[in-house]
Amino acid sequence: xDGFFTVTARPNDRAxxxxxxxxxxxxxxxxxARNRLRRIVRDSFRLHQHMLPAADIVVAARPRVREASGEHxxxxxxxxxxxxxxxxxxxxxx
RNA sequence: GGAGUCGGCCGGGUGAUCGCUGCAUUGCGCCCCGAAAGAGGCAAAAUGGAGAGGAAAGUCCGGGCUCCGGCGGACGAGGUGCCAGGUAACGCCUGGGGGGCGUGAGCCCACGGAAAGUGCAACAGAGAGCAGACCGCCCAAGCGCCGGCAACGGCGACGGCAAGGGUGAAAGGGUGCGGUAAGAGCGCACCGCGCCGGUGGCAACACACGGCGGCACGGCAAACCCCACCUGGAGCAAGGCCAAAUAGGGGAAGCAGCGGUCCCGGGCGCAGGCCCUGGACUGCAGCGCGGUCCGUGCGCGCUUCCGGGUAGGCCGCUCGAGGCCCGUGGUGACACGGGUCCUAGAGGAAUGAUUGCCCUCGACAGAACCCGGCUUACAGGCCGACUCCAUCU
Numbered sequence: 001x002d003g004f005f006t007v008t009a010r011p012n013d014r015a016x017x018x019x020x021x022x023x024x025x026x027x028x029x030x031x032x033a034r035n036r037l038r039r040i041v042r043d044s045f046r047l048h049q050h051m052l053p054a055a056d057i058v059v060a061a062r063p064r065v066r067e068a069s070g071e072h073x074x075x076x077x078x079x080x081x082x083x084x085x086x087x088x089x090x091x092x093x094x
Numbered sequence: 095g096g097a098g099u100c101g102g103c104c105g106g107g108u109g110a111u112c113g114c115u116g117c118a119u120u121g122c123g124c125c126c127c128g129a130a131a132g133a134g135g136c137a138a139a140a141u142g143g144a145g146a147g148g149a150a151a152g153u154c155c156g157g158g159c160u161c162c163g164g165c166g167g168a169c170g171a172g173g174u175g176c177c178a179g180g181u182a183a184c185g186c187c188u189g190g191g192g193g194g195c196g197u198g199a200g201c202c203c204a205c206g207g208a209a210a211g212u213g214c215a216a217c218a219g220a221g222a223g224c225a226g227a228c229c230g231c232c233c234a235a236g237c238g239c240c241g242g243c244a245a246c247g248g249c250g251a252c253g254g255c256a257a258g259g260g261u262g263a264a265a266g267g268g269u270g271c272g273g274u275a276a277g278a279g280c281g282c283a284c285c286g287c288g289c290c291g292g293u294g295g296c297a298a299c300a301c302a303c304g305g306c307g308g309c310a311c312g313g314c315a316a317a318c319c320c321c322a323c324c325u326g327g328a329g330c331a332a333g334g335c336c337a338a339a340u341a342g343g344g345g346a347a348g349c350a351g352c353g354g355u356c357c358c359g360g361g362c363g364c365a366g367g368c369c370c371u372g373g374a375c376u377g378c379a380g381c382g383c384g385g386u387c388c389g390u391g392c393g394c395g396c397u398u399c400c401g402g403g404u405a406g407g408c409c410g411c412u413c414g415a416g417g418c419c420c421g422u423g424g425u426g427a428c429a430c431g432g433g434u435c436c437u438a439g440a441g442g443a444a445u446g447a448u449u450g451c452c453c454u455c456g457a458c459a460g461a462a463c464c465c466g467g468c469u470u471a472c473a474g475g476c477c478g479a480c481u482c483c484a485u486c487u
Contacts, residue, residue: 031460039446
């Protein structure tokens with residue numbers, strides 16, 4: 001979890017990672033901003049999925065994403081993916 | 095050139111790499127039917143091509159479509175509200191009328207009925223719905239007082255008046271002349287108003303046309319109400335099709351079980367009756383243990399088929415009151431005719447990410463069954479028509 005997102009992960013019995021999104025209109029303001037945020041998260045997930053363990057990962061947006069730039073969001077997500085990978089490698093359950 | 099009005103249009107562009115969702119073609123592979131030939135379906139991957147808006151928004155109106163309801167009528171409820179036209183329809187649009195604003199182009203108006211009824215109007219003010227008299231004006235008649243023999247003169251309100259002042263959103267027509275004690279539609283002229291008629295207009299309505307009436311029928315109906323017209327309800331989670339696993343005291347058939355009634359035959363008995371084999375019709379979910387509840391035991395059969403239905407899948411789902419161009423009719427909204435084009439169809443929901451270049455440095459904002467409107471949000475820009483002001487020739 002950081003200023004922009006809360007990430008929850010749990011190992012699954014599949015071959016690859018699975019992404020869940022929780023982005024509400026309450027957080028983003030309008031539908032356009034909500035769609036943009038979801039696309040950014042999903043694209044970042046796509047680019048990093050090779051390093052992620054087989055787990056179900058839920059990304060929830062927090063209110064501060066509203067004033068964040070795309071660059072900041074991508075950096076934040078890259079950090080979070082690494083954290084997830086590390087924690088899952090350490091303990092099989094989190 | 096400056097200021098402004100109206101109408102229409104656009105809503106960053108262009109590459110590279112990696113991705114997303116349909117579609118078309120090819121199709122590794124797989125499923126299914128079949129004896130086979132072959133038919134059908136799913137589908138990795140590749141290639142090609144497409145992929146949010148003018149408001150996609152608010153969900154405020156109107157329609158299509160779908161299901162349910164419906165003989166007809168009355169009442170109720172809701173809506174609309176100058177007239178005519180357009181339209182599938184509208185609370186929309188166009189043209190016209192009336193009123194208001196603006197020098198003007200133009201803009202704004204819920205704009206039917208207040209002499210059917212009920213009701214409302216703060217404060218101020220003398221008086222606000224059967225109008226009224228605070229200040230004021232006037233003493234002609236009558237009255238009172240004073241003077242006078244009297245005629246008469248003077249003063250006055252408990253008399254007359256409503257012009258002027260004042261209050262108010264609003265005070266029961268306006269101007270002028272006559273008139274009068276002072277005044278007043280009291281009379282007259284013009285203007286205004288109402289009614290009747292005429293003329294023009296499909297109509298709303300208009301008329302420096304005629305007549306009548308001295309003249310209110312003050313305002314509010316987004317107060318009740320009256321009048322005219324319109325409206326059945328629910329919505330794509332509508333609705334339709336296919337259809338697991340599991341459950342089911344849904345249905346049918348066959349077999350089996352227990353029971354009832356009747357019958358054929360046989361046996362026993364003096365008889366009532368009892369027993370056995372078979373047949374026809376028919377019924378069947380409870381019954382024990384326990385004082386009771388809780389609890390617990392046994393049973394409610396087995397097989398096959400059918401139906402409903404859940405998960406899931408498919409359809410509805412995008413070719414349409416469609417866009418563009420031209421012609422014809424019309425002041426116009428629009429209609430008709432011809433040509434041409436196909437332009438998102440997702441389903442927890444597809445348009446993104448990184449980056450190069452350019453410019454005027456990019457606003458409001460994301461389709462969810464589909465259309466027509468309205469309203470609201472919006473950086474910046476383009477085009478056309480028109481108005482006013484200034485200036486030049």
